[in-house]
Amino acid sequence: MTDRMIKPALLNEGDTVAVVAPSGLVEKETIEEAIDTIASWGLTARRGKFLYERHGIFAGSDDQRYADLQQALDDSSVRAVFCARGGYGMSRIISRIDFSAFKKNPKWIIGYSDITVLHMYINCRLGISTIHGEMLLNYHRNEPGGETLRSLKDVLFEKPHDQEWKPELSRDGVAQGIIVGGNLSLVSNLMGTDLKDCLEGKILFLEERGEYFYSLDRMITGLKLAGVLRNLKGLVIGGLTGIKQSSVEYTLGEREVVMDGVTGYSYPVAFDFPAGHIADNRAFYCGADVKLEVTGSEASLRFL
Numbered sequence: 538m539t540d541r542m543i544k545p546a547l548l549n550e551g552d553t554v555a556v557v558a559p560s561g562l563v564e565k566e567t568i569e570e571a572i573d574t575i576a577s578w579g580l581t582a583r584r585g586k587f588l589y590e591r592h593g594i595f596a597g598s599d600d601q602r603y604a605d606l607q608q609a610l611d612d613s614s615v616r617a618v619f620c621a622r623g624g625y626g627m628s629r630i631i632s633r634i635d636f637s638a639f640k641k642n643p644k645w646i647i648g649y650s651d652i653t654v655l656h657m658y659i660n661c662r663l664g665i666s667t668i669h670g671e672m673l674l675n676y677h678r679n680e681p682g683g684e685t686l687r688s689l690k691d692v693l694f695e696k697p698h699d700q701e702w703k704p705e706l707s708r709d710g711v712a713q714g715i716i717v718g719g720n721l722s723l724v725s726n727l728m729g730t731d732l733k734d735c736l737e738g739k740i741l742f743l744e745e746r747g748e749y750f751y752s753l754d755r756m757i758t759g760l761k762l763a764g765v766l767r768n769l770k771g772l773v774i775g776g777l778t779g780i781k782q783s784s785v786e787y788t789l790g791e792r793e794v795v796m797d798g799v800t801g802y803s804y805p806v807a808f809d810f811p812a813g814h815i816a817d818n819r820a821f822y823c824g825a826d827v828k829l830e831v832t833g834s835e836a837s838l839r840f841l
């Protein structure tokens with residue numbers, strides 16, 4: 538990753554975008570309703586050929602999902618790629634993707650959760666910014682004028698809004714750097730690849746859903762043992778939702794588990810950033826230069 542990230546061009550009404558499902562399977566009715574929302578923004582959606590296929594838990598076979606994503610990346614008339622959902626499956630096809638045409642003609646990639654794999658590859662290996670934002674599977678859960686979809690439209694068509702929020706737990710400080718990351722499980726799974734080196738000197742964003750407390754602890758500890766947490770400039774934690782107790786109850790909460798992992802480091806830490814598997818899942822640029830400021834119960838993330 539370079540220190541100067543490339544940002545794809547903002548969208549304009551009339552642009553063509555692609556809708557693909559590189560991970561879990563999707564229901565046509567739900568996705569078509571979401572495509573209507575995209576159309577209301579003045580965009581023309583081009584559906585992947587295999588968008589509504591099914592192969593086990595996946596939206597088609599590996600070959601089919603790969604073909605749709607590769608086609609969307611290669612097509613110079615497509616200005617953004619909307620991922621229909623997460624789930625699991627991106628890791629199975631990521632090594633096959635040819636990014637040569639995409640590097641010559643960067644476009645926005647939108648998604649989160651399992652799409653963390655794609656974000657990390659594009660941010661770290663190509664030095665191109667992407668969008669961590671809501672996927673079509675969940676559009677119907679959001680009010681048309683609500684913050685989740687409004688923020689997504691804003692980052693696609695306009696300069697992104699700086700984010701200010703009130704964390705319940707934090708560690709004061711100021712940091713400037715490139716923000717990368719996404720879903721903790723996926724970030725953790727990638728630590729056996731060269732993408733681990735990408736996190737050094739970065740502001741790391743993490744969010745998670747539905748894991749056991751011991752698993753949350755294990756992944757944070759793994760990042761610490763790998764040296765990742767030691768070398769950050771800052772840490773931003775989004776939603777930590779549905780973290781479950783096992784047969785032996787954890788006496789620490791989610792935030793305390795994370796803070797225990799960064800004990801001894803001095804960089805700023807801010808919880809409760811409005812992004813992840815939560816109702817208020819605001820879109821923001823991954824692989825972008827930001828300034829993080831944390832003071833007591835106030836935190837801000839400013840895009841530079």
